[in-house]
Amino acid sequence: MSDSLGSVGLVSTERVVVGTDDDPLVLASGARIAPVEIAYETYGALSPARDNAVFVAHALTGDAHAAGWHEGAHRPGWWDNLIGPGKALDTDRLFVVSANLLGGCSGTTGPSSPNPATGQAYGPDFPLLDMADLVTAHRRLLDHLGIDRLHGAVGGSLGGMQVLEWALQEPERIDRAVLVAASSRLTTENIAFSAVARAAILEDPDFHGGRYAEHGVAPRHGLKVARMMAHITYVSGQSLADKFGHRRDTSGAAKQLAADFEVEHYLQHQGESFLDRFDALSYLHLTRPMDYFDPFGAHPDVVPSTRFRLISFDTDWRFPTAHSLRIRDRLLERGVAVDHTEIASPWGHDSFLLEPPGYHELVRSFLH
Amino acid sequence: MSDSLGSVGLVSTERVVVGTDDDPLVLASGARIAPVEIAYETYGALSPARDNAVFVAHALTGDAHAAGWHEGAHRPGWWDNLIGPGKALDTDRLFVVSANLLGGCSGTTGPSSPNPATGQAYGPDFPLLDMADLVTAHRRLLDHLGIDRLHGAVGGSLGGMQVLEWALQEPERIDRAVLVAASSRLTTENIAFSAVARAAILEDPDFHGGRYAEHGVAPRHGLKVARMMAHITYVSGQSLADKFGHRRDTSGAAKQLAADFEVEHYLQHQGESFLDRFDALSYLHLTRPMDYFDPFGAHPDVVPSTRFRLISFDTDWRFPTAHSLRIRDRLLERGVAVDHTEIASPWGHDSFLLEPPGYHELVRSFLH
Incomplete structure (x- = not known):
């Protein structure tokens, strides 16, 4: 249509x-x-x-x-x-x-x-x-x-x-x-997920108490992890299964600790690309009002x-x-x-x- | 009994x-x-x-x-x-x-x-x-x-x-x-959560390619975040709600970005106490076999x-x-x-x- x-x-x-x-x-x-x-x-x-x-x-x-x-x-x-x-x-x-x-x-x-x-x-x-x-x-x-x-x-x-x-x-x-x-x-569980995302950012050594811009860095590690986790909550388990199943990039090759399943590469991409377009403090400031919302x-x-x-x-x-x-x-x-x-x-x-x-x-x- | x-x-x-x-x-x-x-x-x-x-x-x-x-x-x-x-x-x-x-x-x-x-x-x-x-x-x-x-x-x-x-x-x-x-x-979603936990550890700057012990450090930030996230998946939303609801430690005081709701302090405690008893590489090595299990x-x-x-x-x-x-x-x-x-x-x-x-x-x- x-x-x-x-x-x-x-x-x-x-x-x-x-x-x-x-x-x-x-x-x-x-x-x-x-x-x-x-x-x-x-x-x-x-x-x-x-x-x-x-x-x-x-x-x-x-x-x-x-x-x-x-x-x-x-x-x-x-x-x-x-x-x-x-x-x-x-x-x-x-x-x-x-x-x-x-x-x-x-x-x-x-x-x-x-x-x-x-x-x-x-x-x-x-x-x-x-x-x-x-x-x-x-x-x-x-x-x-x-x-x-x-x-x-x-x-x-x-x-x-x-x-x-x-x-x-x-x-x-x-x-x-x-x-x-x-x-x-x-819900309390919603707040819990939000709390983990914020902890990932706030406790990233590159957060520098929020003065990361002055240090010429950004809490990229924390923001990426926060985004990867949040992304899982945005989609259904069934849609992840339909889209990626258990397919591996290295199918047949050796197993490894690093990303191997397609869903892992997908989440990596979601996390990485987010860093280019979003600021860690904005992430903190825009998630928090949701927790307190009543x-x-x-x-x-x-x-x-x-x-x-x-x-x-x-x-x-x-x-x-x-x-x-x-x-x-x-x-x-x-x-x-x-x-x-x-x-x-x-x-x-x-x-x-x-x-x-x-x-x-x-x-x-x-x-x- | x-x-x-x-x-x-x-x-x-x-x-x-x-x-x-x-x-x-x-x-x-x-x-x-x-x-x-x-x-x-x-x-x-x-x-x-x-x-x-x-x-x-x-x-x-x-x-x-x-x-x-x-x-x-x-x-x-x-x-x-x-x-x-x-x-x-x-x-x-x-x-x-x-x-x-x-x-x-x-x-x-x-x-x-x-x-x-x-x-x-x-x-x-x-x-x-x-x-x-x-x-x-x-x-x-x-x-x-x-x-x-x-x-x-x-x-x-x-x-x-x-x-x-x-x-x-x-x-x-x-x-x-x-x-x-x-x-x-x-499920693909199970693997996805596992992947985020591993990314939190593997990409922690203190992971040092797994040689953190030689550097006298540990990827504490990543391991803590991994544990906090995983903990949410171990409990039911209802049990979190029953246990913590929307109670805040600073109830009545100013809102803040840092942990405020009781469920946030609880997750912080879960993550912190885990660091004293678990090794980051063990976490990687024991989660991965689950992903591949068939x-x-x-x-x-x-x-x-x-x-x-x-x-x-x-x-x-x-x-x-x-x-x-x-x-x-x-x-x-x-x-x-x-x-x-x-x-x-x-x-x-x-x-x-x-x-x-x-x-x-x-x-x-x-x-x-």
């Missing part, structure tokens, strides 16, 4: 300053950050009534480049299968906004940005972020774009968590929210006007369907309109980036 | 040389090792007919000290709840033998043992082991003890895998085999005379019941007597070390 649908074509990432010394971004902790720059992209055109905007919130390691092609790129944006003319987020009708997260490392201000107090990278001096802060930054982007009200907000995984936080933080701003494979409360506890009396569409995947063992059912139940208790569907998909948590049957149709029908 | 049962009391670990220059241990790869020393313990008395011996095979990080107390120790052997007078492995009737694995680091020859060719620790020159080799070493121990035939062999996790290999390698030597939470073939493929025509009792646990997601069912089906295809029971237990894979209702009774009734 996708073949008959269009691409948003060539796009580029814009940047805008949304926090200044006169008007810093005030975090939930009380800390202030300025300047704050946000990297973002838009697809489609804002209607004269300014009523067709949909915000797309990216997951842990995403960026502003959700759709279309950057000049000379070898692959399109990370949600290109969802966003474009005729697609579920139909850019013939919708104005789609995608922005890199505060604390990230792909254009928006984060730990690797210069700290105005020193001229060096913030490093360990970057303030700890709350899920609320990720939303606060994007609210300012929408203000800049002159979008008072969102027709929709859509996010998968951490993206869905941001959308939930936003709907509770500004209960009148989002008409329709799509939360895919999201959670309102990590939006229904933080906003106990808020009844958003938003209508919710929740989607989960039957093989997702990072945020299984129980997470979505919990969100549904909390929203129903408050009288909020919400529907949930579990989609059959072989690919585990990462299904939110793919097209298991029925998934994109649910998003399309809910938003149109 | 355990309170009314006895302890085997004070025990100590014995050592015996089972491989010499004249009679080296020949590995499946063709490599030869000598000397080979094995650390072992025994509980109970060998009958005059020498027909009451039960071999206990330890899991990945176990050792020879399965039951009773070492002088001055603060805790008993790792399977003390199963072994003793009146217990499931009743030492009033059975002669129980437990030995540290070849490649281990608790008394049996392994990578940290001196390489006779250099006088230094083997380090990276220790030969790669196959599951068959772990058994080969223990066969020699039994020969030394004058035990031609085992009344039983019992093992959990990697221990159960050894028992299965042994029953296929010597199809007339073991009368009854108990495999608890074992596997005859790792005993039914390696012994295609063997029909052991052994009767099998398989036990799995409903919350074990490292080796779920499907692993045991696979073993059962392969044995049944060969006409081997086998029974399988799934035990309800909240504790995941580690249940094999604990006493969920029904488990020890199954072992007792099968062996007596």
Whole structure:
């Protein structure tokens, strides 16, 4: 089906300053950050009534480049299968906004940005972020774009968590929210995996207390291991078995301690390639808000006007369907309109980036 | 119930040389090792007919000290709840033998043992082991003890895998085999977790290509992270939730990137304490044989005379019941007597070390 649908074509990432010394971004902790720059992209055109905007919130390691092609790129944006003319987020009708997260490392201000107090990278001096802060930054982007009200907000995984936080933080701003494979409360096991990833980074000798940039190094070993482990939790056991089975690169040759099975080489590649595009402190700062996330506890009396569409995947063992059912139940208790569907998909948590049957149709029908 | 049962009391670990220059241990790869020393313990008395011996095979990080107390120790052997007078492995009737694995680091020859060719620790020159080799070493121990035939062999996790290999390698030597939470073939996901643990160790800058002992260091960072991650796979999500929930040590205080939730401190403790008792190269050498393990493929025509009792646990997601069912089906295809029971237990894979209702009774009734 996708073949008959269009691409948003060539796009580029814009940047805008949304926090200044006169008007810093005030975090939930009380800390202030300025300047704050946000990297973002838009697809489609804002209607004269300014009523067709949909915000797309990216997951842990995403960026502003959700759709279309950057000049000379070898692959399109990370949600290109969802966003474009005729697609579920139909850019013939919708104005789609995608922005890199505060604390990230792909254009928006984060730990690797210069700290105005020193001229060096913030490093360990970057303030700890709350899920609320990720939303606060994007609210300012929408203000800049002159979008008072969102027709929709859509996010998968951490993206869905941001959308939930936003709907509770500004209960009148989002008409329709799509939360895919999201959670309102990590399990203890989720936190445990997150803790191991952070330990791998924090205790890497090249972390240097977070001042690795000043030392001209990076905690590559820890970040690679963190990514390799996390990747396992993003896919289903069945999809790994289907893709790699027990095939070895050295089949017939001597066994060895080093990577031999194809799945090992695959994880090595996932870990290595991640180092080129992601910063270790951003990884710490963007995983931690998930551990502490408890939006229904933080906003106990808020009844958003938003209508919710929740989607989960039957093989997702990072945020299984129980997470979505919990969100549904909390929203129903408050009288909020919400529907949930579990989609059959072989690919585990990462299904939110793919097209298991029925998934994109649910998003399309809910938003149109 | 355990309170009314006895302890085997004070025990100590014995050592015996089972491989010499004249009679080296020949590995499946063709490599030869000598000397080979094995650390072992025994509980109970060998009958005059020498027909009451039960071999206990330890899991990945176990050792020879399965039951009773070492002088001055603060805790008993790792399977003390199963072994003793009146217990499931009743030492009033059975002669129980437990030995540290070849490649281990608790008394049996392994990578940290001196390489006779250099006088230094083997380090990276220790030969790669196959599951068959772990058994080969223990066969020699039994020969030394004058035990031609085992009344039983019992093992959990990697221990159960050894028992299965042994029953296929010597199809007339073991009368009854108990495999608890074992596997005859790792899944791709199992291998993936194993691969991340090994990458954490192999790529730790302090690994020094396996010559860390010569450098006076150890890949502590990598080994700790490997253990923390592995620990998550040994327990159930529900048991983590029941034990730690979302409790924080700094509850009410500022959030932080470093360990804060109790489950994080728990994992930190698991990782740290492991460093005092385990060697990184042993970890590599004892995980790898599991990845390659395929005993039914390696012994295609063997029909052991052994009767099998398989036990799995409903919350074990490292080796779920499907692993045991696979073993059962392969044995049944060969006409081997086998029974399988799934035990309800909240504790995941580690249940094999604990006493969920029904488990020890199954072992007792099968062996007596």
